[in-house]
Amino acid sequence: MSATLPVYPWHLAPEGLATRRQLRAMGLRPGGQPVVAQLQRPRRRGRPPLVGYLYRVDQAKPVRPMTPGRTRALAAALRARRICPQCRQDRGYCIPTSLGACASCAFEGTTT
Secondary structure, three states, X not given: XXXXXXXXXXXXXXXXXXXXXXXXXXXXXXXXXXXXXXXXXXXXXXXXXXXXXXXXXXXXXEOOOOOHHHHHHHHHHHHHHHEOOOOOOEOOOOOOOOOOOOHHHHOOOOOO
8 A cells, every 4th residue: 555645736835844955945955754745836738747845844954064075076077077078178168968069169160
């Protein structure tokens, strides 16, 4: 027998419940607790509704602090996203995955 989650309309969740983003804005994280409810936002043209999962705020835990190692790892990952795989230069912005290369390399040889 499976228990179904309570479903609330968008913006009408009861006090004491929050989404991951709302918890993060409060400096909290779910901390392994199960989802207790969900929000649903209807969409047009027969598309399925958007769903947001809710967690209890009173059971949330504080966000873990960034350690020096995690800070270095994050900086290295962001730096790698700025390097074009074709020209191997740091472009100063994250290379779009839709192009797969920096704008110079992606549009090289195209004319207007």
